Amino acid sequence: MKNKSFFSRCFPERVVVVPTLSQFEEGEKPNDPEYVRSVEYTRLAARNFRNIWRNKSPAEFEEFRELVSAHWPGIEVHAPELNGRYPPQIQMFFQENGLHREIYWSGFGFQAWLQMMTHFLRGEESDILVLDEPDVYLHADLQRRLFHVAKKRFKQIFIATHSAELMNEANAADVILIKPGLVSGARITSDAGYRSAHALLGSSENADFARLARAKRIVAFEGNDRTLFKRFEQKVLKGGVLSDPDTLSIKIGGYEHWHRVDNLTWMFKELFGMEAKIVALFDRDYRSDAEIDDFQRRLSDSGVVCRVLQRKELENYLLETEPLCAAIQKAGLRREVRISEREAQDLIATVAEVHREDCLINIQSFATKYSSLKRDGRDPSTVLKTAKIEFDQDWSTIGFKKRIGGKQFLIDLNVALRDKYGINISNAMIADEFEVRHVDDDMLSILGLVNSALS
Known part of the structure; x- marks a missing residue:
């Protein structure tokens, strides 16, 4: 490769790289706009966060405000302003549940979220996003939320992560395992690949059992339908049950294994002493309306809410x-x-x-x-x-x-x-x-x- 401009001519793709994030400064003085623009896409951006948004137009800030509010409910971010003291400093407030606070006094997770949304706005739908280990900054629910914001805003995303939560949100074919000593990564193509990935991430059967023991809600699918079903849910509902960490998805197999669902009610009551809410979804396959009606009546007697798809399968x-x-x-x-x-x-x-x-x-x-x-x-x-x-x-x-x-x-x-x-x-x-x-x-x-x- 000759130089950066030569590479750009050969590969005219716009790439948005989110730099290393850090905590905001307690006090931020007004800086020269040219300097602020020069550090906006670097690791120094966090130290100049208020300056960056002070330099933007009202329309740009409104887009930022709407993006934050849309994906962090209950939050309202206000434009930065000078505090009127000497020497002057820039302050930036946000409102949450009726309380006004300066962004310095928010948690680091929210500070990281504000920075990532700022960098997301640099790109367009046709661009590529590169993001390194967002799980370092965000708890599980925010990691899942971030993944879907990124997928919606960019043509292609590259996320380096150790998070099982992020991996579960992606399609299996989109997950690549990178291990030390290997020349190239290995794409996940099977359930065994997923188990290997979870083992590398430190999860285990014991962790899955712990989730089962604390689950309040269970959705039982025939196969690996959770990801696709969740995509439909997110199109229609905000805060659907599959986005709730207290909802557990399990795989039960097809019609011939319906008794497994029947046994779930007993298991939760006898083993965990709890009345879990359970919904079971089955594929229609090639069955007639009469057979489906008969099957649903049989399962409804067990106390489990059962539904058979009207179409052959979820796809x-x-x-x-x-x-x-x-x-x-x-x-x-x-x-x-x-x-x-x-x-x-x-x-x-x-x-x-x-x-x-x-x-x-x-x-x-x-x-x-x-x-x-x-x-x-x-x-x-x-x-x-x-x-x-x-x-x-x-x-x-x-x-x-x-x-x-x-x-x-x-x-x-x-x-x-x-x-x-x-x-x-x-x-x-x-x-x-x-x-x-x-x-x-x-x-x-x-x-x-x-x-x-x-x-």
Whole structure:
């Protein structure tokens, strides 16, 4: 590499690097604006924090104030001002629960948060963020909150961390383990990789058991659905139950393991002497409405709030045309490939149609097995015909998104995207394009059920 400008020409990406953070000065004198600008992006920024915001325009400070208030509820930050003494000093106050305090008298976690939000405002949606060990400054809830603020504001983020909380918020494919002595990092691709990562971070089965013992609320999923479900929750609700550290998520397997949920109530009462609130969410798979109704009645007798998704699995709720197309188009732009909305829609429809016949066969197979188990006396041809009518009705109204296998569809869609455009999209990229209006009514209902049952 010849020099910095040569590198910038070759790689014209804007990178926002958050410098080392430190505590604010008790007294901060007015400094020369040119000097303040020269240290604004360095480790000396904390010592000139009030000066930095004194030099900004009212519009810039308003953006900062709104960003802080939006992600730290109950806080109102005021613009810096001279104290009128001699020699003059700059003061900057904030209000919390009716109390006014100078920022020096806040906790270091809040001081670090103010600094990070200041540096976040340097960047734009197309920029890259580099952040080193924010867990040093913030407790667990703020770490999770910071992660999602960063994901929303930047195209790509690089966070060095020892925090299991931050790692749990990210998609597995986005986590890379870096160990001394290795030439390169290792990307997590399995549950075993997660266990290895947690072992390196110092967590253990004992720590998980301790969380179980103090849990007040439990959400039981079939598989690794917590992250995606939480993304939907954060789109719709502020302070949802999955963001609460007293909510524990556990994996119970599918329908055949429903008795595990039934046993949870007994376990908490007998082992921990407590009445835990429990909600269990199950995938629909290829089951009929009748089988689902029967299953939910069976579990409701156990005292556990149970809900079966109306769509085949949780990934199916990502299959909304507008955000799906937007994710494809953005992925294309990153590779300088322009993809029209019509092209994206046509590709989605083509991939979906390939799955239609297999989907119908699976639905009819499930219906036949359930009819045989219930011994309802129906002729097999009647069972198959009824299942097809139900399938055709779903496909003609809500489209493929309800009954198709969501996971496999997204895998096949990415194969088609790689073949045609050389791009990929992830679940997180699709979820980032969602607005509340895109969230299916069934998902809204489930979110309401989970939060009301566990509140």
